[in-house]
Amino acid sequence: MKPTVEIICPHCGKDTFLRREPIYEGFKKTGEELSCSACGGRFDSEEEVPFKSLAAVPKIFTDADRSKQVKIFDEGENQGNCRYCANYVINPFMQFCSLHKKEVQSTDSCARFELPTEKPADPLEGF
Ligand SMILES: [Zn+2]
Numbered sequence: 797m798k799p800t801v802e803i804i805c806p807h808c809g810k811d812t813f814l815r816r817e818p819i820y821e822g823f824k825k826t827g828e829e830l831s832c833s834a835c836g837g838r839f840d841s842e843e844e845v846p847f848k849s850l851a852a853v854p855k856i857f858t859d860a861d862r863s864k865q866v867k868i869f870d871e872g873e874n875q876g877n878c879r880y881c882a883n884y885v886i887n888p889f890m891q892f893c894s895l896h897k898k899e900v901q902s903t904d905s906c907a908r909f910e911l912p913t914e915k916p917a918d919p920l921e922g923f
Contacts (some may be wrong), residue, residue, distance in 0.1 A: 806846055814845060881906065884909070
């Protein structure tokens with residue numbers, strides 16, 4: 797699931813969402829087309845996109861802070877994975893969710909994902 801990105805569109809002036817569609821050349825993904833979900837106005841590049849979240853960021857944040865935030869966002873793909881969740885329990889026989897009391901896979905994702913308070917050793921180490 798992709799996160800919904802809020803933008804303030806300079807084309808139609810609306811508070812709306814970013815539409816991101818992959819551009820394919822044959823079977824190879826060559827890029828992404830970024831446009832406004834309300835009026836269809838295009839943005840030439842990621843830099844052109846008027847992200848609402850960035851507009852709302854107070855000026856006290858430096859560019860360094862901002863790139864740090866972007867990095868967290870990039871790593872977000874792992875965030876929902878059971879493997880990284882505080883409720884993930886592993887033993888030699890199965891992987892288990894202590895919250896839902898059921899067997900899970902390390903690559904499962906879950907809406908109740910919780911970050912462990914302390915970073916444990918990688919549960920799959922040694923396997
Ligand atoms: Zn628009």
